[in-house]
Amino acid sequence: MKRTIDNLLSKEKYAYLAVILSTLVLYYKVIFGQLWMKWDMYSAIYPSFFSISEHLKNGMLPLWEFFVNRGVPLSHVLGIPIWSPLTLLLALIGFDQYSMQVYFMLIVLSAGLFMYLALKTHVNNHWLCALGAVGYATCGLFISNAEHATFISAAALYPLIYFSYKRLMVTLKVEFSILLGFSIGLLILNSYPPFVVFVVFYLVLDTVFSYKLLLKKFKRIIVQLAIAVIIAISSSFITLYTTFDIIDGITREKVAWDVATSSSLNFMNWFSALTPGLVQMAKTINAPLDISMDNTYLALPLLIPVFLFRKHDKKQLWVFFLMIFSALLCMGKYGYLYKFFYEYVPGINTFKFPAGLRFFYFFFVIVASIRSLDRLSQQNEIESLKKPIKMFIGFFSVFIIFIILLQYMQGTSLLFPKYILLELFISIFLLWILFKLSDIKLDAQKYIFVLFIISFLFSGLSIERNDKHTIGTMERPYSFSNEIKNTYIMDGYTKNSFSHDSAEMSNDAIFRREFQNQGYIGSFQLKSFQLAKDSKRLAHEGDPVVWFTKKTVNEINENPTMELEPYPQMVKVQGNRISFELNNEGEGYIVLNQTYFPGWQAKVNDEDKEIIELENGTMAIRKDSVNSINNVVFEFKPIKVIIAFWITLFTWISMIIYFIYNKLMKNIEKTRLMKNLRVEGKHGD
Numbered sequence: 001m002k003r004t005i006d007n008l009l010s011k012e013k014y015a016y017l018a019v020i021l022s023t024l025v026l027y028y029k030v031i032f033g034q035l036w037m038k039w040d041m042y043s044a045i046y047p048s049f050f051s052i053s054e055h056l057k058n059g060m061l062p063l064w065e066f067f068v069n070r071g072v073p074l075s076h077v078l079g080i081p082i083w084s085p086l087t088l089l090l091a092l093i094g095f096d097q098y099s100m101q102v103y104f105m106l107i108v109l110s111a112g113l114f115m116y117l118a119l120k121t122h123v124n125n126h127w128l129c130a131l132g133a134v135g136y137a138t139c140g141l142f143i144s145n146a147e148h149a150t151f152i153s154a155a156a157l158y159p160l161i162y163f164s165y166k167r168l169m170v171t172l173k174v175e176f177s178i179l180l181g182f183s184i185g186l187l188i189l190n191s192y193p194p195f196v197v198f199v200v201f202y203l204v205l206d207t208v209f210s211y212k213l214l215l216k217k218f219k220r221i222i223v224q225l226a227i228a229v230i231i232a233i234s235s236s237f238i239t240l241y242t243t244f245d246i247i248d249g250i251t252r253e254k255v256a257w258d259v260a261t262s263s264s265l266n267f268m269n270w271f272s273a274l275t276p277g278l279v280q281m282a283k284t285i286n287a288p289l290d291i292s293m294d295n296t297y298l299a300l301p302l303l304i305p306v307f308l309f310r311k312h313d314k315k316q317l318w319v320f321f322l323m324i325f326s327a328l329l330c331m332g333k334y335g336y337l338y339k340f341f342y343e344y345v346p347g348i349n350t351f352k353f354p355a356g357l358r359f360f361y362f363f364f365v366i367v368a369s370i371r372s373l374d375r376l377s378q379q380n381e382i383e384s385l386k387k388p389i390k391m392f393i394g395f396f397s398v399f400i401i402f403i404i405l406l407q408y409m410q411g412t413s414l415l416f417p418k419y420i421l422l423e424l425f426i427s428i429f430l431l432w433i434l435f436k437l438s439d440i441k442l443d444a445q446k447y448i449f450v451l452f453i454i455s456f457l458f459s460g461l462s463i464e465r466n467d468k469h470t471i472g473t474m475e476r477p478y479s480f481s482n483e484i485k486n487t488y489i490m491d492g493y494t495k496n497s498f499s500h501d502s503a504e505m506s507n508d509a510i511f512r513r514e515f516q517n518q519g520y521i522g523s524f525q526l527k528s529f530q531l532a533k534d535s536k537r538l539a540h541e542g543d544p545v546v547w548f549t550k551k552t553v554n555e556i557n558e559n560p561t562m563e564l565e566p567y568p569q570m571v572k573v574q575g576n577r578i579s580f581e582l583n584n585e586g587e588g589y590i591v592l593n594q595t596y597f598p599g600w601q602a603k604v605n606d607e608d609k610e611i612i613e614l615e616n617g618t619m620a621i622r623k624d625s626v627n628s629i630n631n632v633v634f635e636f637k638p639i640k641v642i643i644a645f646w647i648t649l650f651t652w653i654s655m656i657i658y659f660i661y662n663k664l665m666k667n668i669e670k671t672r673l674m675k676n677l678r679v680e681g682k683h684g685d
Contacts, residue, residue, distance in 0.1 A: 009445050015126035019112045019133045022456055026138055026463055027108060030101050035472030037100045039147035039292075046100055048080050052091040060575030061645060062091075063599075064636035069529050070538065070618070071594035075238075075641050076246040077191070078524055081149060083238045083645070084189045085652065097476065104146060111156035112137035115366070118159035121166040122315075122367060123374040127445065131373075131452045132366040135299045138459035139362040140272070144279075144295030144470040148356065154195040155359035157187045162363070165203055168224055169210055172217065175662060177224040181231025182655055188236035193243065194351040197341070198329075202322070202360065209318050234651040241644040249597075250524040255349055257333070260342060263293035263355040264332025272296050273303065274395070275427055276465035277420035292470050293355040298362060299458040300392065300427065301434065301451050305372035306365060307388040319368045326360035373451075377444035389435045396428050423461065430454050528617030529595055537616040539593050545571050546580060546632075548623070550588040557615040560591070576636040585628045589620045592634050599638030604630050 008014050029035040037046070048065070051074060055062040062082060065074040074082060081087050086106060090099050116133040123129065136159070145151045160183045168176035187196055207214060214221055233240065272279040273296045280291070312320070328335035332354035341348045376382055403416060403424075437450055468474060532538050537560055547567035549556060568580040582590065589612075590604075596613040602621045603609060609621040623630065 009127060009449055012126040015130040016113070016116070018127075018130050018452070019116055019137075020109060022130075022134045022459075023109055023112050023137050024105075026134075026456070026459055027105060029467055030105060030472065033098065033101065033476070034474060035467055036097060036474075036476050037104060037146065038473045041100060041104070041147045041149060042097075045080060045149050046095070046097070048074065048077065048082065049087060049091060049095040049100070049103075052082065052087065053095040055575045056088075056091050057094070058575040060577075061642065063638065063641065064576040066573050066578065066594065069525060069595065072526060072529075073242075073246065073597050073599070073636070073638075075638070076242040078243065078246075078250070079150060079192060081153060081190045083191070083236075083242075083648070084153070084186070103149075104152070107149075107152050107156050108137050108142055111142065111152070111159065114156060114159035114163065115363075117163040118166075118363075119367065119370050121163055121170075122371050125374055125377065125445075125448065127448050127452055128370050128373055128377075131448065131455055132302065132370045134452070134459060135302045135455055136362060136366055138299065138463060139359075140279075140295035140297040140462075141356075141359045141362060143297065143463055143466050144292040145356065146471045147292065150190050150192040150195070151353075151356045151359075153190045154187060154192065154199075155362075157183055157190070158199060158359060158363060161187065161199060161203070165206065168228070169213060169221070172220050172224055174224065174227060175659070177227040178231050178655060178658065181228035182235050184228070184232040185235030185651075188232065189239050191239055191243075192351075193347050197345055197348065198357060198360070205322070231651070231655070234647060235655070236648065237651070238641070238644045238648040242641060245641075249527055251527055251530050255352055257339075257342065260349060260352050261332035261338065261354055263353045264334050264338075265294070265296065265330055265355050265358065266334045269294055270296055270327075273298055274300070274392070275420075275423060276462040277417045277423045279466060280417040280469065281415075281420070293353060295466060295470065296358060296361075297462045297466075298365060299455040299462070300431065301455040301458065302366055302369045304385060304388045304392065304434075305369045305376070307391065308372060308376075308384060310384075316368065316371055319364055319371065323361060323364040323368055326358070326364055330355050330358040330361055373448065377448060380444060382442075382444055382447050383438045386435055386438045389431055389438070393428055393431050393435065396424050396431075400424050400428075417465075423465065426461065427458070430457055526595055526597075526617070532616040532618075535616070543593070544568075545578075545594075546582075546590065546592055548582060548584050548586075548588055548590055550586055553589065553612060553614075553620070556589060556591065556620065560614050560616040560618065577633060578635075579631070579633045582623075582630045582632055583628060584623075584630070585625055587625045588623055590623050590632060591618065591620045593618050594634070597636070597638075599636050599641065601635050601637050603633045603635075606631075 024031060030037075036042070047068075051065050051067070052062040055074075061075070063073065063075045065072050065077075086103065090103055093099070112133040115136040116129045119129040119132045120126075141155050142152055161180065164176050164180040164183055167173075168180055184196070184199070187199060272294060276295075276297045279295045279297060306323075325337070328337040330338075332338045338354045338357075343349075376384060400421060403421060407416070434451070434454060437447060442450070463471070529538075544567040568582055571578055571580040578592070578594070591614070595617055596611070596619040600611050600619060601608070602611050602619075604621065604623060605627060612620045612622075614620055619634075621632075
């Protein structure tokens, strides 16, 4: 038995496996459909992802979405990771509700594994790395922001960026330059620019701290960083291009400071780091509080070493500085550090969630904790953890007495979460076990393994407490079996007259948005749509998508929503193309009630037609009187966007080939070296 345990603790592959299995077990409700993705993940992300799948099934790139805001350039949408490799790979398989569960789980698993790699740059103890990795994958950000795909994706990618940067600065190898560039490229493809700004800022801070190394190897470091920048740009070129392409065509009004910092964390919020029940109690104190922005919970065993005040090396002091800096940053108006970025960094004033940046805090708390634990284990000073453990046990005990007294005296309207006393007793019991284990003469590695198990239990407590509040809903949303089938058909079509009865049957319906209604996609709206909306020049639900009119362009502009001539009863929507037959012999204009955007092409009976942009932001083409039956095709085909995508795809493929080739060459070299050693050994005999 002892040999089995020693074998388990000594091999790194078991630590990797523990991270994967622990994460899967802790989020088992998501995997088995006991919790279904909700809020933004379901009502905003899912429709876009489903549309991407439909485009790819039709052999087309996801460039245009017909069903939202009377048509938007799907390729240019901000706030949704349209061009992320993970999105495209799952879209090739096909997005449905369960695919969204898989999408979430892949992000969370990546967060844990990438955190493991990041911690390996600080310590060699793989079980300590596993402890921090599971703690990170189950911290408050992933539990409370399961709805925000861009938030959790940025949190998952930051440890990979950190790992590749740290390895690059030590080794100066080109493979880490490529990995750094690609990981930053993935963050850009995540399509939420503020996260890129803050990550780069943290890298600059780290570079300043490493100024001695920078001065010593300045030229080599600059060359490697230049490679990383080129890879970052080329691997995310599609998102960079589309973002700059649309930046002047979208509404991006400056968000008022109070609105921008409404999700700030104040000092009281940090008590929720001690026990997940306090998150929900905070909601009863401040009803308007967004609970998904308030959760700062982290497995307690990872907080304990942070409170162990002792002499630290310079690196550890730097990590503590970054931890405090990160805490102030996500406190928004309560920390005031965020205001500097808000005032002076372009684009940050559109980012309304400073609390969404707290993954930096979680990251550096875990780094500080694992570094402290590693030092204690190497110096056989594990028993020194008894002091902070006693402090936490004392706090929980006082809090239990406080709750009991309040309930007995009935002197407060404060609503305590259900089972919070049981939760606190469980916390004390687990801490007591850790306290007692410090008296037993366990070797450091076995103690760390027990610490991993107890940390796992704390993480389970957190997920169990908050699962239905912030992760998902227990009831599978109605729209899966109805609206998708009714709205999207394999051949792709929509009727000109349609009913929204099915949507009205459920508040959770997601595909309510057909042509012409005022749907919402991504983080911004097109200015042309907004102007038409403000001037009340939008078509109404039930109005035809396409119609023919003998009016002049000026007359159409005066009243663009009125059609007096026949229109096709059916139009076919397939990918980025809409087509129909028009039975009409007269001359006039065919009006398409879709938003005009550069890249549209039109044909009538295979003859190219010039597109006229109408004053309400839609478009029309001229039709002559030659044919009585006309085949009309409108297609969104922005050539520059397509080229940008191929540049990005070529970069991805090139990097994959490079890493496969590099790995093969290393294996060949290793085999050759082993063969030479065996030959030399025989000659030596």
